Amino acid sequence: MTVLLGFYVLIWPALTLGVLILICRAVMRDRRQAKKEHREMV
Amino acid sequence: MNSEPLYQFSIWTVIALLLAFYGGTYLLTLGISKKKNDADAFMVSNHRIGFGIGAASMTATWIWAASFYAAATSGYKYGISGPIHYGLWGALMILFIYPFGKRFRKLAPNAATLGELIHARHGSSSQLILAISNVMGSIISLMVNFTAAGALVSVLSPMSFQAGVIIAGVGVLMYTLWSGFRASVMTDFAQLVALMAIAVVIIPAVFFSMGGPTELVAGMDNLTSEQTNFFSSKAILEQGAPFFVAVLAYAIGNQTISQRLFAVNEDHIKPTFLTATVGYGAIVIGLGMIGLMALTLGIEPMNGDMNNLIPQMVSGYLPPVFIGLFFILVIGSLSSTADSDLSALSAIMMADVYGKNIAKDNPNPKTMLVVGRLTMVVATMAAIIFASFSLDILVMLVFVGALWGAIVFPVIASCFWSRVTNRAFTTSVVVAMIMFCLARFELLPLDGGFGLMFELLASIGGGIIITLMVFGFLGRAAGAVAGVLAFIAMLVFATGFLREYTVLLASLTAYGTSTLVCVVMSLMSKEVPFDFDLIRERVGDYNEHSDEAPSLATDTADEAPAAGAAGQPAAQS
Numbered sequence: 001m002t003v004l005l006g007f008y009v010l011i012w013p014a015l016t017l018g019v020l021i022l023i024c025r026a027v028m029r030d031r032r033q034a035k036k037e038h039r040e041m042v
Numbered sequence: 043m044n045s046e047p048l049y050q051f052s053i054w055t056v057i058a059l060l061l062a063f064y065g066g067t068y069l070l071t072l073g074i075s076k077k078k079n080d081a082d083a084f085m086v087s088n089h090r091i092g093f094g095i096g097a098a099s100m101t102a103t104w105i106w107a108a109s110f111y112a113a114a115t116s117g118y119k120y121g122i123s124g125p126i127h128y129g130l131w132g133a134l135m136i137l138f139i140y141p142f143g144k145r146f147r148k149l150a151p152n153a154a155t156l157g158e159l160i161h162a163r164h165g166s167s168s169q170l171i172l173a174i175s176n177v178m179g180s181i182i183s184l185m186v187n188f189t190a191a192g193a194l195v196s197v198l199s200p201m202s203f204q205a206g207v208i209i210a211g212v213g214v215l216m217y218t219l220w221s222g223f224r225a226s227v228m229t230d231f232a233q234l235v236a237l238m239a240i241a242v243v244i245i246p247a248v249f250f251s252m253g254g255p256t257e258l259v260a261g262m263d264n265l266t267s268e269q270t271n272f273f274s275s276k277a278i279l280e281q282g283a284p285f286f287v288a289v290l291a292y293a294i295g296n297q298t299i300s301q302r303l304f305a306v307n308e309d310h311i312k313p314t315f316l317t318a319t320v321g322y323g324a325i326v327i328g329l330g331m332i333g334l335m336a337l338t339l340g341i342e343p344m345n346g347d348m349n350n351l352i353p354q355m356v357s358g359y360l361p362p363v364f365i366g367l368f369f370i371l372v373i374g375s376l377s378s379t380a381d382s383d384l385s386a387l388s389a390i391m392m393a394d395v396y397g398k399n400i401a402k403d404n405p406n407p408k409t410m411l412v413v414g415r416l417t418m419v420v421a422t423m424a425a426i427i428f429a430s431f432s433l434d435i436l437v438m439l440v441f442v443g444a445l446w447g448a449i450v451f452p453v454i455a456s457c458f459w460s461r462v463t464n465r466a467f468t469t470s471v472v473v474a475m476i477m478f479c480l481a482r483f484e485l486l487p488l489d490g491g492f493g494l495m496f497e498l499l500a501s502i503g504g505g506i507i508i509t510l511m512v513f514g515f516l517g518r519a520a521g522a523v524a525g526v527l528a529f530i531a532m533l534v535f536a537t538g539f540l541r542e543y544t545v546l547l548a549s550l551t552a553y554g555t556s557t558l559v560c561v562v563m564s565l566m567s568k569e570v571p572f573d574f575d576l577i578r579e580r581v582g583d584y585n586e587h588s589d590e591a592p593s594l595a596t597d598t599a600d601e602a603p604a605a606g607a608a609g610q611p612a613a614q615s
Binding site for chain 2: 001002003005006008009010012013015016017018019020022023024025026027028029030033034039040041042
């Protein structure tokens, strides 16, 4: 029960961290792509 | 800890934090090229926003200050399943719209608002119904976000509520006014990074400071049997089900979502919205867990106000630096939503009101920009005034929610079924609103024959929600089967029972009525079926992209029809 509840609470910040890394990497890629095409990201 | 007052910042510390946040955000927008600030860029950037920025912007926009407070309240009230019943359904609002978003984009690749698409499909009356629902939603959202800023500032410092409202309003307007949507998406990324990084730190920090999993398990004795049950029917019926019903309505009725559907690179719509779904769910459910922690510790919300739960927990268990981080977390979340609302409102006034109804499809792009910026100023002032007076917006919220529910079927059906007519669209929404009011305010007795009639309409509403959700992902046949099964299940379980839950009954009645009226009137109509290719022709760009990079011009030329005079479709010029 202790492990299960601990997991239940902590899985969300872990998922948040995963999405944060994914988005940051994708933005870097967007930035490189935009530079290559001589346009702005937005 | 129950009687401990919240930690207080000095006025100067709060001013420094707000200056750092809004000043930093403003500096970010200085990097956006001013020479490309044309009407289309102001509304939807270049229709080629990448996956990263798009996902960040969608997530940041959908998370507002109320998300944290409401998720924590849900955790506190309903126990273990509470945060899920808030965050999961909110996340699914993003997920379930993307299959329809792909269709919207295919029909009208150059659109900036969903209203433009509906105008091309039906004409002004249907478009204005959608535009009005969007405008009301965004004004309410702006007001709620500024109110949250005022409340936060007044709770954590000696500064007044009104000062907090004004600083937030002016701060958001300052960095959004010049570049509109482009500034919104650019700053959304920075705000989301801060928001996520803080959430990643704060949730475990509070959890381990309060004693970790052992203390959480020990505190389970403080919970009722419903609160310890992950499948609590109370939580489902009072929190989950009304939210589930609203999944499609919020997404269709909210221009901030359609603006991003039209702005993101068409190939990236799916990954963008999937990522935003997971991101939103993780942050909001995670922060909702703080409400569950408070419940297990037996903490009472200060002054009986549930919105004080998270500040109380952070203030009670963490050092001042974390309270500063929490402050930035809330300011970041409310600002990212407020700037998106300003961009959404300006796009609606530029395209739906000025472009389609005042300039009659022949707008001046420069005038459009003036309209957009004026809209932002007026909307900010109105929201600051409404928020400062702490107006009771419950009735307004009820009506907007009903209107969004009533338009879901007509909007989606209009994009897939060629027989839906303008009259069917408009009449179905009006009749659905009347039926909603009759049920919601119990203007007719909800027992006997009337009760049965509303439950039948609500069952149709339940069936159509499931139909649309399944149809979006799996197609017509699967949607129809799922819808019929849901309708039968609703008939069996809701009859004689749903009338006890007026809010749910009225919301489902709005869906069911608009569907029924729209379908019957469309089937009875003798109008020639609509040619969907006309939408693409009728929704043009508002600017001639003579200054675009050659590669972009080539890319768009393959897909989009050439625009005629500014804002006028080629077919009509």
